[in-house]
Amino acid sequence: MSVTSLASQLQGLAPADGSYADLFSSVLPAVIDAIGEIASSLSTAHRVALAGTANTFGDDQLNVDVAAELVLRNTLAAKCPSVVTASSEEDPVEKPVHSEAAAVATRPEHCYTVAFDPLDGSSIIAPNWTVGTILGIWEGPTAVGQPAEKQIAAVLGVYGPRTTAVVAIRLPGSSKADAASSICLEIGLGQGQQASQNSEVLRSSVRLAAPPFKTRYFAPANLRAAAQDGRYMALVSNYIQQGYTLRYSGGLVPDVVHALVKGHGVYVSPVTAQSKAKLRQLFELFPIALIVECAGGLAIDPADGSRILDRVLQGTDERAGLVCGTAEDVEAVKKALLA
Amino acid sequence: MSVTSLASQLQGLAPADGSYADLFSSVLPAVIDAIGEIASSLSTAHRVALAGTANTFGDDQLNVDVAAELVLRNTLAAKCPSVVTASSEEDPVEKPVHSEAAAVATRPEHCYTVAFDPLDGSSIIAPNWTVGTILGIWEGPTAVGQPAEKQIAAVLGVYGPRTTAVVAIRLPGSSKADAASSICLEIGLGQGQQASQNSEVLRSSVRLAAPPFKTRYFAPANLRAAAQDGRYMALVSNYIQQGYTLRYSGGLVPDVVHALVKGHGVYVSPVTAQSKAKLRQLFELFPIALIVECAGGLAIDPADGSRILDRVLQGTDERAGLVCGTAEDVEAVKKALLA
Incomplete structure (x- = not known):
């Protein structure tokens, strides 16, 4: 110590x-x-x-x-x-x-x-x-x-x-x-x-890396939603075709920390008509978004592409989806899912 | 205690x-x-x-x-x-x-x-x-x-x-x-x-469950290989369409133990021309195969569908791929990858 x-x-x-x-x-x-x-x-x-x-x-x-x-x-x-x-x-x-x-x-x-x-x-x-x-x-x-x-x-x-x-x-x-x-x-x-x-x-300074990236990681949460949303399925296929490495524990903390420690990663948890938003704004999304952005990344709501940290909290039980991690990857997900 | x-x-x-x-x-x-x-x-x-x-x-x-x-x-x-x-x-x-x-x-x-x-x-x-x-x-x-x-x-x-x-x-x-x-x-x-x-x-008795399964899990290792092998890509798409839950840490021990504790799971690590076999028979495949089969599952080599535990060890550095977990899922992978 x-x-x-x-x-x-x-x-x-x-x-x-x-x-x-x-x-x-x-x-x-x-x-x-x-x-x-x-x-x-x-x-x-x-x-x-x-x-x-x-x-x-x-x-x-x-x-x-x-x-x-x-x-x-x-x-x-x-x-x-x-x-x-x-x-x-x-x-x-x-x-x-x-x-x-x-x-x-x-x-x-x-x-x-x-x-x-x-x-x-x-x-x-x-x-x-x-x-x-x-x-x-x-x-x-x-x-x-x-x-x-x-x-x-x-x-x-x-x-x-x-x-x-x-x-x-x-x-x-x-x-x-x-x-x-x-x-x-x-x-x-x-x-x-x-x-x-x-x-x-x-x-003393946790930072997501700038390109070029040695290894690129993706964490596709709520992957069953890809069965109902062709855009999510196409996004996942695209990661595979581009040689991204899969790491998905299903725990929000380890999945986000993986990206922070490795210097690259994109976490994608979309929301569809059949699979509702599960992540809490107050207890999960706001803290995760602050950490990811302080590390140089970006955190958005996949429903409309808006930045999580641009919001006003309306109530303690508000929920949404999440895309966060390396900024350029988050921007690419926004285009892919909102196309 | x-x-x-x-x-x-x-x-x-x-x-x-x-x-x-x-x-x-x-x-x-x-x-x-x-x-x-x-x-x-x-x-x-x-x-x-x-x-x-x-x-x-x-x-x-x-x-x-x-x-x-x-x-x-x-x-x-x-x-x-x-x-x-x-x-x-x-x-x-x-x-x-x-x-x-x-x-x-x-x-x-x-x-x-x-x-x-x-x-x-x-x-x-x-x-x-x-x-x-x-x-x-x-x-x-x-x-x-x-x-x-x-x-x-x-x-x-x-x-x-x-x-x-x-x-x-x-x-x-x-x-x-x-x-x-x-x-x-x-x-x-x-x-x-x-x-x-x-x-x-x-x-005192760790056992993979019998059907019907409440939740089905898949762990697709070496997923980049799906970019070169349409059969692996089709298998992964099929898991998504069927509503399997993704859990893939990239650690062989946690990935296999997840299936044993949850009672269901299939771990798939295929080998293609571009991505070589990485798992060691002696240090990884034989022990994992024994554990999975003692829990009622199955462990095979995706190259030919043969059972890992039917082999004679030729040398300490032998390597292969692995499909293991719930027996009926392993049989389905065998058909899908060797089709």
Whole structure:
């Protein structure tokens, strides 16, 4: 592990004018601690995962989802006075993080709301594939009715052979989420109770590569939709003809992180009349879009080609499809699917 | 963890006539210990994995591969007097496990050779996806020149959010690897130095399901080959039209284990003139085939449709393609690709 702790590395990245001070000093370290604790719970959850094999799996809520949500809520309550509300994909209502007395006692000058999918990828927990946590951090006490610019940071926790995290922060005063006005880090988590104390920054600038690409990857989600949509089928055939490499775990976190780590990738989850939109704007699409754009990529809605981060969140249960990853590939998908 | 240790659970499965006694009492527990130790190494190998992102990745040997091989060789040397030789995908030559003096001192009545791929899935280590160990255990001091029946057991170690293993044993006196004459277990590993001491059997009978199937899965490996082979492209289109669910991590261990845990799946890795056979018979195909057939499935060579386990191993570096999983799906692939 590095000599400098992650917490002080994060503080070193905070804007000099003091904005987002709590984000760097308490919120992000607390989220890393929670991811470490969820990783630790998962590592011994053999029996819980086994229950999932009973063919009632799919999108059913598992015990490990509930456990992960509890870890996140408890950690925020214990360590983040400035996070005043939180909502979860498992319980999509914004609720106070602190008791009323605690909230009055602390009265944060700047406050945040956090929205998370505590354990994304429930269908691949039983076979022991990599799964993840998705989390977005918004300025102010609510995300509802807010434009996506209010989401100032996002975190992906990755539970695999190791525990890693990707953290993206849009710097203050910027409405864009590009490399010049944002930070995107990959973190390697240490083990134990307070992961942020013994974690390290693996890469201080996670960036999708510029062409030419050595290897091009595609992740075709909801592939059954290609049976009903000839444009999606033609897109997939085209990837094969062009020699793209297939990597598709079915977990949104590992699939997106694969592209970020390899430097190239396009994730395609279209929506058709027969297969409805499943991805949640608040808990999945906004955080993923911020991370991908802070890494130099693009994230759009395949229904109309609009940029995910150009939206205003209308409600916690809004859903849509997703195309994200390497910008020029996303543009090509937009042309292909909206032709 | 269960009250009864894994070691005694394994001993309880040993044939009453004393055959394979060492396999159950020392070889399998030692392999589980080694898998636990490899998992522990991987969990902190952030920097080593990072080296893999330098685009020299692909099939290059990584440091973690070397570390995993050392763990396996050292564990066999320390704990398994009956394992006299071992070979590895990283170093495909059968070598003595014990020093000459130690070998003379112990003189096992029954001896074994072990062949393993210490860390399969090097291309997906950097993005923190699940990877695995593949291991076959053969009766006698060599696998070369031996029929596949001499491979009496196989183990897959699965390094994901948890550490799990699938163990298959073909019982003595049987040339077939079906459910009646074999054992196939899923094990959940505990943490710490001697994983076999605090591991537990999660499922004592891993079985692919019989039709009708609730969800059908396909894993199309080497999909670029579909650009050159219209039959493979037609097969993939057919899966999409029939509503199969795509799961393809690109790691042989997680892809096969997905099918075993879900109860259905077909893994297809064809070989064409332009894309050569990459999978090693000794280190990958024979162990995978034994596991899949002990779970009630089928494993064939797509070049001629022959059963992998009907072969005699000619050399440690032999390679081929693979179609394996649910038997009726494998038969359908055979017809489609050899049409």
